[in-house]
Amino acid sequence: MASLLLDHVLQYITLTTEEQAYFMSLLKRRTLKKRQFLVQAGEPSKYDSFVIRGCLRATYTRPDGQEYIVQFAIEGWWIGDVDSFLTGEPATYNVEALEDCELLQLDYPSLEELFKVVPQFERYFRLIFQRSFVHLQRRVLAGLSQTAEERYLEFARQYPEILRRVPQYHVAAYLGITPEFLSQLRQRLSTRKS
Amino acid sequence: MASLLLDHVLQYITLTTEEQAYFMSLLKRRTLKKRQFLVQAGEPSKYDSFVIRGCLRATYTRPDGQEYIVQFAIEGWWIGDVDSFLTGEPATYNVEALEDCELLQLDYPSLEELFKVVPQFERYFRLIFQRSFVHLQRRVLAGLSQTAEERYLEFARQYPEILRRVPQYHVAAYLGITPEFLSQLRQRLSTRKS
DNA sequence: CGTCTATTTGAATGTACTCAAAAGCGGTGG
DNA sequence: CCACCGCTTTTGAGTACATTCAAATAGACG
Numbered sequence: 001m002a003s004l005l006l007d008h009v010l011q012y013i014t015l016t017t018e019e020q021a022y023f024m025s026l027l028k029r030r031t032l033k034k035r036q037f038l039v040q041a042g043e044p045s046k047y048d049s050f051v052i053r054g055c056l057r058a059t060y061t062r063p064d065g066q067e068y069i070v071q072f073a074i075e076g077w078w079i080g081d082v083d084s085f086l087t088g089e090p091a092t093y094n095v096e097a098l099e100d101c102e103l104l105q106l107d108y109p110s111l112e113e114l115f116k117v118v119p120q121f122e123r124y125f126r127l128i129f130q131r132s133f134v135h136l137q138r139r140v141l142a143g144l145s146q147t148a149e150e151r152y153l154e155f156a157r158q159y160p161e162i163l164r165r166v167p168q169y170h171v172a173a174y175l176g177i178t179p180e181f182l183s184q185l186r187q188r189l190s191t192r193k194s
Numbered sequence: 195m196a197s198l199l200l201d202h203v204l205q206y207i208t209l210t211t212e213e214q215a216y217f218m219s220l221l222k223r224r225t226l227k228k229r230q231f232l233v234q235a236g237e238p239s240k241y242d243s244f245v246i247r248g249c250l251r252a253t254y255t256r257p258d259g260q261e262y263i264v265q266f267a268i269e270g271w272w273i274g275d276v277d278s279f280l281t282g283e284p285a286t287y288n289v290e291a292l293e294d295c296e297l298l299q300l301d302y303p304s305l306e307e308l309f310k311v312v313p314q315f316e317r318y319f320r321l322i323f324q325r326s327f328v329h330l331q332r333r334v335l336a337g338l339s340q341t342a343e344e345r346y347l348e349f350a351r352q353y354p355e356i357l358r359r360v361p362q363y364h365v366a367a368y369l370g371i372t373p374e375f376l377s378q379l380r381q382r383l384s385t386r387k388s
Numbered sequence: 389c390g391t392c393t394a395t396t397t398g399a400a401t402g403t404a405c406t407c408a409a410a411a412g413c414g415g416t417g418g
Numbered sequence: 419c420c421a422c423c424g425c426t427t428t429t430g431a432g433t434a435c436a437t438t439c440a441a442a443t444a445g446a447c448g
Contacts, residue, residue: 060335068338070331083328115317122316123309129323134277136330137264141254143337144262144370148404167426176338181404183428342436361394375436377396 005050005104008076012127013120022117026110032056032097038080039095045084047105051077054101055165058093059173069174072162078128098166148177149185199244199298202270206321207314216311220304226250226291232274233289239278241299245271248295249359252287253367263368266356272322292360342371343379 005027006020015023030049032038038056039045051073058071058079070093073079084091085108106114114121142151152175156163163171168186169179177185199221200214209217224243226232232250233239245267252265252273264287267273278285279302300308308315336345346369350357357365362380363373371379 060339062339066339068335070335082324082331086324119313119316122313122320126316126320126323129320129327130276130280132327133323133330136327136334137276139334140330140337141262141264143334145254145256145260169426178405179427180406180429183426184404187428363394372437373395374397374438378436381396 004052004076008050009124012124015118015120019118019120023114023121026114027104027106030103030105032101032103034097034100036097037094038097038101038103039084039091039093041092041094042090044088045081045091045095046107048078048080048082048085048111049095049103049105051075051079052102052104054103055098055162056095056101057098057166057170057174058095060093067173068176069170072159072166072170072174074162074165098170143176148175148181149189151175152182152185153189198246198270202244203315203318206318209312209314213312213314217308217315220308221298221300224297224299226295226297228291228293230291231288232291232295232297233278233285233287235286235288236284238282239275239285239289240301242272242274242276242279242305243289243297243299245269245273246296246298248297249292249356250289250295251292251360251364251368252289254287261367262370263364266353266360266364266368268356268359292364337370342369342375343383345369346376346379347383 006024009015009023028047032054038047038049039058041061053075056073056079057069058073058081060068060070062068071079079095081091081093081095083089088108111121142154146154152171155171155175168182172179172182175182200218203209203217222241226248232241232243233252235255247269250267250273251263252267252275253261253263255261265273273289275285275287275289277283282302305315336348340348346365349365349369362376366373366376369376
């Protein structure tokens with residue numbers, strides 16, 4: 001449903017029917033097959049994308065080839081390389097579909113026009129970024145203060161849906177540990193409970 | 195100077211003289227002595243604060259007493275427990291002055307009024323949170339992909355001013371390592387260069 | 389000065405990593 | 419329907435990075 005995004009927006013701001021229609025008219029629908037890239041590191045990312053269906057990951061690849069997952073996104077999340085989207089600089093991250101996806105995309109000119117025509121959207125995005133800010137601060141803190149085991153349990157509690165849908169080595173790349181070590185952790189956890 | 199904040203705002207949005215005056219009229223000046231708390235974990239944080247002079251840290255204290263630094267703030271930075279400020283929930287973090295400080299504070303009702311009277315401020319804070327978002331994503335990534343040594347060098351490069359002004363064990367608490375280990379790192383780094 | 393706090397040094401320990409190899413699992417073609 | 423192939427997860431041994439605990443130094447401030 002295209003209305004997943006509209007519902008999301010209406011949780012934060014109130015819009016007239018025309019404003020809603022105008023907003024929807026700025027969006028471009030896009031589908032991605034599993035393994036397709038939405039954003040390629042090194043090239044500018046023109047769009048910010050809202051996930052209607054599917055699952056993606058934003059990754060950073062070190063010069064030595066090691067990959068780290070900065071963010072997952074499933075239905076109801078925005079994803080993209082925010083910095084590149086806003087500044088026009090080449091993207092730092094890759095964004096890749098982990099399943100077949102359906103997205104709604106907004107390009108930067110449309111967004112700025114939207115802000116002019118319906119200033120309420122400044123508020124919507126302020127609120128979205130505020131939430132993300134709080135959330136990221138918690139994630140930083142988790143990285144500082146918790147062991148890999150605690151972080152894994154927290155992740156499993158907070159995102160059971162993602163845990164179910166993505167391979168385990170992606171979870172490891174999100175938590176900042178090796179797949180081997182995550183496997184060991186899970187082993188220990190399951191024997192400890194029984 | 196009170197105008198440090200105004201300059202900051204005017205980098206992002208344009209305001210008439212009256213709007214500027216109105217904005218300034220909503221702010222409360224506050225001074226803190228070194229070691230005084232701006233926010234106490236457990237109690238609601240009513241204000242968001244902009245640093246005119248001084249240096250502060252936002253910390254999370256684990257049940258076992260271990261402290262971690264979520265954010266430093268010096269002149270030109272906003273600081274507070276954003277979540278508590280917005281939701282009215284008890285704060286998670288402590289915010290403490292590391293030097294004598296001079297702040298400009300905005301309470302939640304004033305902020306909402308400001309948004310009504312000068313909607314441009316939605317944009318200002320959206321931009322501020324966007325920047326913070328990009329910045330925090332980088333910090334998360336650093337935690338995932340870099341060793342303590344790399345993170346320390348990066349911190350020293352990015353925030354030489356803070357490095358100069360705060361005791362070393364605070365830097366350790368920001369990087370998520372022990373003061374002993376940071377000392378060892380610095381030892382190694384200095385002998386390696388010479 | 390003397391006291392309190394911050395930093396350094398060192399030994400023993402633990403958490404997580406690397407490398408290597410085996411086992412499991414899912415799809416695909418014969 | 420089975421056999422094989424590629425990809426993911428598991429298992430294990432050896433290692434490295436970072437911690438804990440203890441004690442010695444060094445700095446800062448009254």
